[in-house]
Amino acid sequence: MSPIVEIENLTKHYWRGDQIVPVLTNINLVIREGDFLALMGPSGSGKSTLLNLIAGLDRPTSGVLRVSGINIAELPESSLTDWRAAHVGFIFQFYNLMPVLTAFENVELPLLLTGLSKRERREHVNLVLQLVGLADRMDHYPSQLSGGQQQRVAIARALVIDPALIVADEPTGDLDRASAEDVLDLMERLNVDLGKTIVMVTHDQRAAGKAHSIRHLDKGILTDDPGAVA
Amino acid sequence: MLLFLRLMLRNLLRHKLRTGLTTLGIIIAIVAFVLLRTVVDAWYAGAEATSAHRLITRNAISLTFPLPISYANRIRQIDGITGLSYSNWFGGVYIDERNFFPQFAIEPKSYLELYPELVLSESEEAAFLKDRKGAIAGRKLAQEYGWKIGDVIPLRGTIYAGNWSFVLRGIYRGAEKKTDETLFLFHWDNLNETLKKTDPARAERVGVFVLRIDRADRAAELSEAVDRLFENSLAETLTETEEAFQLGFVAMTEAILIAIKIVSFVVIAIIMAVMANTMAMSARERRREYATLKAVGFGPRYLLTLILGESLALSIGSGVLGIVAAFPAAGFLASKFGTLFPVFEISPHTIELGLLASCLIGLAAAVFPAWRVITLPVGEGLRSIG
Numbered sequence A: 001m002s003p004i005v006e007i008e009n010l011t012k013h014y015w016r017g018d019q020i021v022p023v024l025t026n027i028n029l030v031i032r033e034g035d036f037l038a039l040m041g042p043s044g045s046g047k048s049t050l051l052n053l054i055a056g057l058d059r060p061t062s063g064v065l066r067v068s069g070i071n072i073a074e075l076p077e078s079s080l081t082d083w084r085a086a087h088v089g090f091i092f093q094f095y096n097l098m099p100v101l102t103a104f105e106n107v108e109l110p111l112l113l114t115g116l117s118k119r120e121r122r123e124h125v126n127l128v129l130q131l132v133g134l135a136d137r138m139d140h141y142p143s144q145l146s147g148g149q150q151q152r153v154a155i156a157r158a159l160v161i162d163p164a165l166i167v168a169d170e171p172t173g174d175l176d177r178a179s180a181e182d183v184l185d186l187m188e189r190l191n192v193d194l195g196k197t198i199v200m201v202t203h204d205q206r207a208a209g210k211a212h213s214i215r216h217l218d219k220g221i222l223t224d225d226p227g228a229v230a
Numbered sequence B: 001m002l003l004f005l006r007l008m009l010r011n012l013l014r015h016k017l018r019t020g021l022t023t024l025g026i027i028i029a030i031v032a033f034v035l036l037r038t039v040v041d042a043w044y045a046g047a048e049a050t051s052a053h054r055l056i057t058r059n060a061i062s063l064t065f066p067l068p069i070s071y072a073n074r075i076r077q078i079d080g081i082t083g084l085s086y087s088n089w090f091g092g093v094y095i096d097e098r099n100f101f102p103q104f105a106i107e108p109k110s111y112l113e114l115y116p117e118l119v120l121s122e123s124e125e126a127a128f129l130k131d132r133k134g135a136i137a138g139r140k141l142a143q144e145y146g147w148k149i150g151d152v153i154p155l156r157g158t159i160y161a162g163n164w165s166f167v168l169r170g171i172y173r174g175a176e177k178k179t180d181e182t183l184f185l186f187h188w189d190n191l192n193e194t195l196k197k198t199d200p201a202r203a204e205r206v207g208v209f210v211l212r213i214d215r216a217d218r219a220a221e222l223s224e225a226v227d228r229l230f231e232n233s234l235a236e237t238l239t240e241t242e243e244a245f246q247l248g249f250v251a252m253t254e255a256i257l258i259a260i261k262i263v264s265f266v267v268i269a270i271i272m273a274v275m276a277n278t279m280a281m282s283a284r285e286r287r288r289e290y291a292t293l294k295a296v297g298f299g300p301r302y303l304l305t306l307i308l309g310e311s312l313a314l315s316i317g318s319g320v321l322g323i324v325a326a327f328p329a330a331g332f333l334a335s336k337f338g339t340l341f342p343v344f345e346i347s348p349h350t351i352e353l354g355l356l357a358s359c360l361i362g363l364a365a366a367v368f369p370a371w372r373v374i375t376l377p378v379g380e381g382l383r384s385i386g
């Protein structure tokens, strides 16, 4: 499979006053199409930072970061935003649904940025809600859904634009064991049945077990070689 | 984009209490603003109802000094003066000091001719002209005290001592909205005849002459011509347009009017600050949601629309309610003021200003939160606990 994410000598640091805070140091990483990669590591090791970089939410301080052949570090802000809208699906620890919108409307939201007609949008939304098993809950507001159900709505929202890449930051971090299992099974299906490339940050060994490969971050450094299969 | 609009409106209604209180605050502010502006307008109403074809001649020293009635004939000689009447401020008290309304002793026939905006039915006019003890009152004034034709109106003199009484012979209405319907007018002869007996030194005197001129653009020239006639005489005159004359009254209270205007803007500024705080609070609470929208691919344009739209919907919606509420409030005030202000009406210009103020409130409240949300890095926004 061809690489979808290519990272070479990537470094990221923040400035706190006039002090440099190094967060990621000399990262080299290749993620192939269809991969399911788990990023693990202690709190503060830079997992979220790396994930955000891959998803185009942030820019590296130096190094190369290519996604689908595009050097996203060099895209201007507005193009980067458009690029995310078309290529990346997001899953967050706290679901991040709009509380004032129904499940259906939450999933429809990213489609507003596409040229799809109202009818086409409805078809897409219905399809992904069925896929996550919540077709019967589409008129519910997030507050009327359990955590696991909310996360499945969030997965539907990530999936609805048919992204090449799905990034998930501790998607089971806020769920009980049974709900976490559901969500992980669902993600596995996205990967296996739909061929989505997934990068997932997690603290949970069992979650990482679903991934094809696990990479560990420690103090901003990738500590192991690729290929560690669970 | 209907979904986006729905997101905006539901965000607006998210905190019912907060939105309700903000709405209430804006309504009160706009009502206050409109009423204050209307008070200012009412003050200037006298000047606005003037005619460019009328001049007022008064004693050059001060309004409180009269002019001899004999001036009338000499003024009439001037070419370009097509009509002349005169009046005295009476300043009597009707039952109680608090019942204020303007009273003038006038030369009835010429006065009604010079003020065609005082509309009187033919029979009432004839009855008034015939009865030397007669008087006429404006519709608003008659309404205020429940006067009917034939009623005897007693006035206690202050400038002209004694107890006076007049028979109401007519109730005039204004030809236009801005016409003063609070005047009480009676025969100058009535006043003069009495003075001849009781206080002859003050008889044969008038407060002001009202002149009609043939062309409005000759006002300056004719004013000068009148004043030149009486130069170096015992009572020199000062002639000016009716508008300038009326504005002279306003000028005495100009400082108060400026203060009222300033207060009206301060009210708007305060509600601006209050609403800006509300919007900033909302934006802060929703940082994670806005960050999510940004992550999903909604650019600054969308976020600005979302925040500005919510803010404007709230401020303009409340502003319109405020303007609507201002009408009954103004009606109530007008009834309380009674005849104090001849005209107390919310002008279209005030409505425009009120709407403009509501737009500005919404704009000002949205600018800072929108800027914060747009410039906040997505990663930071996602990390914040909502």
Ligand SMILES: Nc1ncnc2c1ncn2[C@@H]1O[C@H](COP(=O)(O)OP(=O)(O)OP(=O)(O)O)[C@@H](O)[C@H]1O
Pocket (backbone or CB within 6 Å): A014, A015, A016, A021, A023, A041, A042, A043, A044, A045, A046, A047, A048, A049, A050, B380
């Ligand atoms: N905007 C920022 N400015 C300064 N420092 C930052 C910023 N964002 C992240 N950091 C720092 O970078 C380091 C890595 O943060 P990151 O969120 O990537 O950690 P993480 O591995 O995801 O941790 P956790 O497991 O707790 O989520 C932390 O020390 C954090 O304080």
Ligand SMILES: [Mg+2]
Pocket (backbone or CB within 6 Å): A047, A048, A049, A169
């Ligand atoms: Mg993290």
